[in-house]
Amino acid sequence: MKKFIVIGLGNFGFQVARSLFELGHEVVAVDSQKDRVQQISDYCTRAVIADAEDQEFLRSAGAAEMDAVVVSLGDNISQSIIIVLFLKELKARYVIAKANDPNHGKALRRVGADRVVFPEQEMAVKLAHKLSSPSVIDSLDLSEGYVITELLAPLGMVGKSLVELDLRKIYKVFVMAIREAVPERVLVLPPAEYRIKDSDVLVLLGSDEDIARLEKKMR
Amino acid sequence: MKKFIVIGLGNFGFQVARSLFELGHEVVAVDSQKDRVQQISDYCTRAVIADAEDQEFLRSAGAAEMDAVVVSLGDNISQSIIIVLFLKELKARYVIAKANDPNHGKALRRVGADRVVFPEQEMAVKLAHKLSSPSVIDSLDLSEGYVITELLAPLGMVGKSLVELDLRKIYKVFVMAIREAVPERVLVLPPAEYRIKDSDVLVLLGSDEDIARLEKKMR
Numbered sequence: 365m366k367k368f369i370v371i372g373l374g375n376f377g378f379q380v381a382r383s384l385f386e387l388g389h390e391v392v393a394v395d396s397q398k399d400r401v402q403q404i405s406d407y408c409t410r411a412v413i414a415d416a417e418d419q420e421f422l423r424s425a426g427a428a429e430m431d432a433v434v435v436s437l438g439d440n441i442s443q444s445i446i447i448v449l450f451l452k453e454l455k456a457r458y459v460i461a462k463a464n465d466p467n468h469g470k471a472l473r474r475v476g477a478d479r480v481v482f483p484e485q486e487m488a489v490k491l492a493h494k495l496s497s498p499s500v501i502d503s504l505d506l507s508e509g510y511v512i513t514e515l516l517a518p519l520g521m522v523g524k525s526l527v528e529l530d531l532r533k534i535y536k537v538f539v540m541a542i543r544e545a546v547p548e549r550v551l552v553l554p555p556a557e558y559r560i561k562d563s564d565v566l567v568l569l570g571s572d573e574d575i576a577r578l579e580k581k582m583r
Numbered sequence: 584m585k586k587f588i589v590i591g592l593g594n595f596g597f598q599v600a601r602s603l604f605e606l607g608h609e610v611v612a613v614d615s616q617k618d619r620v621q622q623i624s625d626y627c628t629r630a631v632i633a634d635a636e637d638q639e640f641l642r643s644a645g646a647a648e649m650d651a652v653v654v655s656l657g658d659n660i661s662q663s664i665i666i667v668l669f670l671k672e673l674k675a676r677y678v679i680a681k682a683n684d685p686n687h688g689k690a691l692r693r694v695g696a697d698r699v700v701f702p703e704q705e706m707a708v709k710l711a712h713k714l715s716s717p718s719v720i721d722s723l724d725l726s727e728g729y730v731i732t733e734l735l736a737p738l739g740m741v742g743k744s745l746v747e748l749d750l751r752k753i754y755k756v757f758v759m760a761i762r763e764a765v766p767e768r769v770l771v772l773p774p775a776e777y778r779i780k781d782s783d784v785l786v787l788l789g790s791d792e793d794i795a796r797l798e799k800k801m802r
């Protein structure tokens with residue numbers, strides 16, 4: 365079990381506090397608005413009404429002993445910067461701060477934030493990719509351009525077997541698993557003679573370009 | 584190339600519009616605040632200052648011909664609901680709306696939103712999971728409890744070969760790929776005699792429980 369402080373209970377902060385608590389960790393949730401603190405009180409170890417821009421408060425709340433402190437103050441940009449500065453002066457081990465824009469992010473890093481997150485922007489990019497190629501259900505970036513992508517079986521593959529398609533040799537794309545709809549199950553490393561159905565979702569691993577090339581060819 | 588309208592240019596909406604435009608699509612970006620429209624003008628096909636809660640405006644902007652319309656109005660909950668209602672009356676093909684909380688989400692679905700997103704909350708859950716088990720770098724939920732997880736090589740695996748570890752038989756976990764740090768590359772479906780280094784990141788596929796069991800055992 366780990367210990368966390370979450371400062372600022374907007375949509376993001378509230379959910380971070382609640383999720384950590386439900387994962388079994390000790391969570392101190394802090395906000396300057398009474399109603400937010402009341403709402404979180406069933407989903408945390410301790411809920412505190414306070415202005416977190418007070419170094420003595422942060423010290424007495426045990427900032428230095430926590431596994432991590434999350435700061436998410438919305439549009440209060442200058443306050444979030446001062447709070448991160450105070451936390452690092454108190455030798456807080458790991459500080460994560462939500463930033464509104466790239467400049468805010470830069471300032472937070474400068475004063476010592478260990479990690480800066482841009483929740484809206486990161487989700488926006490994912491949504492744009494999904495709208496741009498709708499058969500891609502979700503993906504995980506590995507690095508060096510490699511991704512794992514869930515792809516709705518393109519028409520050109522339906523009815524064919526994996527050995528016929530020979531995706532590994534022709535496209536350098538590996539079929540890691542197949543998510544079948546009927547019956548609902550996940551088939552890991554499917555056999556070569558598996559025949560693709562139109563309701564299948566393919567879990568592919570390969571480079572961005574190779575998967576995009578495969579998708580275009582098999583439409 | 585597809586066509587989109589993005590209504591509401593907060594952190595989320597702005598980035599959706601910009602990303603779709605940079606992916607090569609036609610994007611009409613709409614907001615009632617002049618400065619937001621000016622900021623987006625280099626990153627979209629057309630930037631329009633307007634109150635989108637006007638059905639005639641939505642019709643003349645071509646809502647019915649677009650591949651999708653994204654509505655992201657922040658705290659203006661009632662306006663976002665009315666706008667989605669108008670869009671579906673105009674027979675817009677696919678409407679995506681950002682919701683602030685579950686009740687807002689329910690109302691948006693009721694009036695016809697094809698997809699409702701909760702960007703902050705979804706990222707908050709991901710961050711909580713990452714803080715809860717730090718060696719998990721990222722993961723992709725497949726379904727039925729199956730995940731693909733990037734895991735920093737646990738100490739108990741370092742120096743051992745995949746055939747010695749026999750993860751498939753003992754834990755029912757598959758090593759799909761290994762992200763090496765030195766040299767930086769992705770090794771897909773590594774050979775059985777591969778020996779794990781302490782800087783390796785393992786891309787594993789298996790059920791939530793099996794991967795968690797493996798991680799605990801190998802610490």
Ligand SMILES: Nc1ncnc2c1ncn2[C@@H]1O[C@H](COP(=O)(O)OP(=O)(O)OP(=O)(O)O)[C@@H](O)[C@H]1O
Pocket residue numbers: 371372373374375376377394395396397400414415416417436437438439440443703
């Ligand atoms: N100095 C402070 N001390 C404690 N809490 C603060 C302080 N300043 C702001 N807050 C709180 O931070 C929270 C910020 O939430 P707000 O909804 O404004 O952010 P947001 O970025 O829109 O959130 P989200 O994107 O997570 O919805 C508010 O609940 C506010 O009361």
Ligand SMILES: Nc1ncnc2c1ncn2[C@@H]1O[C@H](COP(=O)(O)OP(=O)(O)OP(=O)(O)O)[C@@H](O)[C@H]1O
Pocket residue numbers: 484590591592593594595596613614615616619633634635636655656657658659662
């Ligand atoms: N009726 C309307 N017509 C057009 N634009 C609107 C309307 N109502 C609100 N907006 C715009 O929607 C945007 C909402 O952004 P805001 O920053 O409040 O949302 P947010 O949820 O905090 O955003 P994000 O989470 O994406 O940062 C504002 O730019 C506002 O001008």
